[in-house]
Amino acid sequence: MFTLRRKTAGEAIFDAANVAGMLLICFVTIYPIWYVLVNAFNEGQDAMRGGIYWWPRVPSLDSFQAVFANPGIMTAMGITVSKTLAGTAAHVFFTAMVAYAFSRRDLIGRKGYMLIGTVTMFFSGGLIPSYLLVRDLHLLDNFLVYIIPAMFNFFDLIIFLAFFREIPAGLEEAAKIDGANDFSIFVRVVIPVSMPVIATIALFHGVYQWNDYFTGMIYINDMDLQPIQTFLYRVIAQSSSNLMMAAMPGGITKSVTSQSIKLATMVVTTLPIVLAYPFLQKYFVKGLMIGSIKG
Amino acid sequence: MSVNPGYELSVRGQPASRKAKFAKTVRKLIGQRYLQVMALLGVAWMAIFNYIPMYSVIIAFKEFDIVHSVGEAPWVGLAHFREFLDDDELPGVIWNTVGMSLIKLAIGFPLPIIFALFLNELRSLRLKKAVQTISYLPHFLSWVILGGILTTWLADIGIVNKLLMALGFIHEPISYLAEPSYFWSIVISSDIWKELGWSAIIYLAAIAGVSPEMYEAATIDGAGRFQKMRFVTLPSIRGTITILFILAVSGLLNSNFDQILVLRNSLNESASNVIDVYVYQTGIISSRYSYSAAVGLIKSIIALLLLLMANSVSKKLNDTSLF
Numbered sequence: 340m341f342t343l344r345r346k347t348a349g350e351a352i353f354d355a356a357n358v359a360g361m362l363l364i365c366f367v368t369i370y371p372i373w374y375v376l377v378n379a380f381n382e383g384q385d386a387m388r389g390g391i392y393w394w395p396r397v398p399s400l401d402s403f404q405a406v407f408a409n410p411g412i413m414t415a416m417g418i419t420v421s422k423t424l425a426g427t428a429a430h431v432f433f434t435a436m437v438a439y440a441f442s443r444r445d446l447i448g449r450k451g452y453m454l455i456g457t458v459t460m461f462f463s464g465g466l467i468p469s470y471l472l473v474r475d476l477h478l479l480d481n482f483l484v485y486i487i488p489a490m491f492n493f494f495d496l497i498i499f500l501a502f503f504r505e506i507p508a509g510l511e512e513a514a515k516i517d518g519a520n521d522f523s524i525f526v527r528v529v530i531p532v533s534m535p536v537i538a539t540i541a542l543f544h545g546v547y548q549w550n551d552y553f554t555g556m557i558y559i560n561d562m563d564l565q566p567i568q569t570f571l572y573r574v575i576a577q578s579s580s581n582l583m584m585a586a587m588p589g590g591i592t593k594s595v596t597s598q599s600i601k602l603a604t605m606v607v608t609t610l611p612i613v614l615a616y617p618f619l620q621k622y623f624v625k626g627l628m629i630g631s632i633k634g
Numbered sequence: 635m636s637v638n639p640g641y642e643l644s645v646r647g648q649p650a651s652r653k654a655k656f657a658k659t660v661r662k663l664i665g666q667r668y669l670q671v672m673a674l675l676g677v678a679w680m681a682i683f684n685y686i687p688m689y690s691v692i693i694a695f696k697e698f699d700i701v702h703s704v705g706e707a708p709w710v711g712l713a714h715f716r717e718f719l720d721d722d723e724l725p726g727v728i729w730n731t732v733g734m735s736l737i738k739l740a741i742g743f744p745l746p747i748i749f750a751l752f753l754n755e756l757r758s759l760r761l762k763k764a765v766q767t768i769s770y771l772p773h774f775l776s777w778v779i780l781g782g783i784l785t786t787w788l789a790d791i792g793i794v795n796k797l798l799m800a801l802g803f804i805h806e807p808i809s810y811l812a813e814p815s816y817f818w819s820i821v822i823s824s825d826i827w828k829e830l831g832w833s834a835i836i837y838l839a840a841i842a843g844v845s846p847e848m849y850e851a852a853t854i855d856g857a858g859r860f861q862k863m864r865f866v867t868l869p870s871i872r873g874t875i876t877i878l879f880i881l882a883v884s885g886l887l888n889s890n891f892d893q894i895l896v897l898r899n900s901l902n903e904s905a906s907n908v909i910d911v912y913v914y915q916t917g918i919i920s921s922r923y924s925y926s927a928a929v930g931l932i933k934s935i936i937a938l939l940l941l942l943m944a945n946s947v948s949k950k951l952n953d954t955s956l957f
Contacts, residue, residue: 353859357752358761364749365768368827371783372771374793378786389791437676440669447663452673459680461938464687465930466910467917471704472687491679521668550776553892557918571778575785576896598786605782612774619774620767 372609379403379606383599401594402603412604414563415570418555419608422485422566423548430544431537433490438499439525456493473558484558485548485566495540502536503529539622542615549612567608574601694928707924714928723907731908734818735886742826742833743882747875749830750837751863766838769831781896784824785811811897814905821897821906825890836878840871876954884941887933909933 378386382399390396406412441452464472469488478484506529514524530537555569565573574597663670689704694714696707718724749769756762772780787794788810795807810816844867852862889908898906909929917926941956949955 350859353755354757357755358758360752361756361761361765364830365765368768368772368831371787371827372775375783375786387791389793389796392793433675433679436672437679440673440676443666443669445662446666446669446673447659448670448673452677455677455680459684462688462934463684464689464691465927465934466913467923467927467930468687468690468693469683470918471690471693471923472683476682488683491676491683493680496676521666522672525672546774550774550778552776552778553895556895557914568776568778571782572896575778575781576899601782602786605779609775609779613771616771616774620770 375602375605379599379602381599383595386599387596399594402599403607405595405600406603406607409600411562412567412570415565415567416607418482418564419549419566419568422482423545426486426489426548427541427545429486429490430492430495431541434492434495434540435499435530435533435537436522436525437491438496439503439529440521441496442500442503443521456496459493470557479558480561480564482564485551485554489544489548489554495544498540499533499536502533506532535622538618542619542622545615546612546619567604571601571604571608574604691927691931693924694931696924698924698927710924714925715932717925718929718932723912726904727907727909727912730905731887731889731910734821734889734908737818738822738825739882739886741822742829743879745826746830746833747837747871750834750841751867753834753838754841754867755859755863766831769834771831772828773832775828777890777892777896780824780828780893784820784897788820811899812901814902817897817902817905821890821893824897825893837871837874840874841867844870872952873954876948876952877956880941880944880948880956883944884937886940887937 374392377393377395378391379402380398380400381391381395382397383402385397440446441449441456443449446452463469473479473484473488478487510528510532511524514528519527550568552566552568552572555565556572559565559569693704693707695709695711696704697710697713698704698707702708753762753765756765786792789795790807790809794810795804798804799807808816810820848866848870849862852866857865887909889910891910891914894906894908894911895914898911913926913930913933916922916929945955945957
């Protein structure tokens with residue numbers, strides 16, 4: 340009896356401390372993002388004084404207005420949106436198509452094809468050979484550099500493969516008897532029943548496309564082709580704040596600063612990720628698990 | 635004269651069956667022509683985007699320039715490798731790369747395990763879910779955004795300086811990103827901040843697979859919460875820990891390039907120049923392709939050796955290995 344009671348007291352302390360620790364971790368995770376948010380929604384000149392921690396002191400949407408009025412930022416946003424949509428569609432369709440072919444046990448040469456793919460997971464040419472290849476393919480300063488070199492990935496193929504192997508063979512055979520070829524079986528039968536895995540890969544690749552600044556940084560010199568992440572990289576890492584103030588309509592200039600536009604751009608850039616987050620949350624654990632078990 | 639019937643049969647039989655087999659394969663190939671095209675498109679992509687760069691690595695042994703193609707460029711043997719070994723920057727580059735990685739391994743590797751263990755002990759399922767959801771979020775933010783957050787926090791009027799000054803620890807603001815001495819701490823702590831929750835997922839999944847009977851048995855034996863963590867949960871996920879540790883060791887020469895590129899500047903260069911940055915600087919910025927490829931190649935070879943080493947050590951020590 341005595342030991343039991345003591346244990347319960349100890350457990351209560353453990354539980355309370357554990358909950359407190361976890362809440363602290365949550366606060367430490369959320370607060371830096373919150374801090375950016377409240378500063379972005381504060382009037383720019385006033386925010387320069389610092390000291391805005393919990394809530395905007397002088398609430399203002401001027402910085403956001405300035406962001407949407409800045410042609411450079413808007414062009415970069417457009418590039419990011421189009422590279423994310425086109426890149427994700429191409430990646431998912433192409434990788435899934437190859438994965439479906441590789442998943443068919445009757446495919447002649449299947450073992451050899453798989454070996455060719457497996458090698459790519461362990462060896463790569465590295466940065467310079469990849470750069471030279473992109474240059475030789477005339478993809479420098481070309482929108483397609485966001486799409487084609489990212490169209491395929493053997494890790495993602497393995498995740499698709501694991502899923503496709505579970506599809507009952509009867510589905511494909513029924514379509515075959517109807518005279519469909521393998522490509523139309525893939526499009527009409529396999530894709531519709533594979534939506535969970537397609538959503539998983541699409542979300543992961545979508546996040547990659549949205550967040551990637553490196554491709555735009557090394558392969559793109561043309562400012563009109565750079566995505567918003569590369570634009571922000573140039574502003575943040577190279578402190579080119581003049582990019583922010585460029586072509587600013589006269590009316591708003593007084594209250595905003597390059598810092599406040601930077602924060603507002605960060606908020607606008609992150610918003611789609613946050614909106615997609617519930618879906619990511621739903622699919623990513625599943626995807627990660629398939630990948631880790633089979634891969 | 636005397637013909638061996640068996641011989642004759644086999645001579646006549648073999649080509650016939652081989653031919654038949656071949657014809658069958660061809661028929662099958664024609665039958666699956668769509669499937670073959672789908673597979674070969676993938677193989678062609680890999681040939682171009684994976685295998686051509688692998689072949690181009692030979693420029694590390696050549697004097698490659700824009701005039702010559704990779705094949706035509708003259709061979710120079712190990713000249714670029716020797717040049718790198720003689721470079722004054724080498725010790726600093728190695729120090730920064732390995733030093734940061736080792737600290738990351740020592741702190742950043744165990745933390746997600748500890749986090750997962752304690753998260754698993756939360757009684758309220760709802761709170762557990764909420765903590766997980768919040769802790770994964772930073773993983774999906776780009777390093778550019780995080781760099782923006784950090785520069786805001788660490789600015790002269792930023793919250794860090796304001797707080798430290800209010801508490802009387804410092805008297806005037808410090809420009810953290812301009813001081814090499816702070817660079818490693820900034821890199822390591824921001825990396826932990828971003829990836830703590832995400833890295834814990836895999837351990838949480840492993841913990842979920844532990845049979846409840848083991849916990850019940852431990853409870854009957856009088857084990858407390860800490861003891862259950864130490865003697866039931868931890869040993870049960872040892873395999874997962876080992877595999878992730880092997881991968882972490884093989885990545886010792888990898889810096890988080892995305893992160894470092896955002897946080898580095900000319901003022902903190904002495905602490906931020908890692909191998910990846912060096913390859914980028916010499917190759918892409920200064921166009922010394924052959925030299926830069928040689929440095930990259932050294933790095934890949936060492937990474938491969940580290941992987942094999944960590945793998946065989948862990949095989950010997952606790953029978954778990956990646957391959």
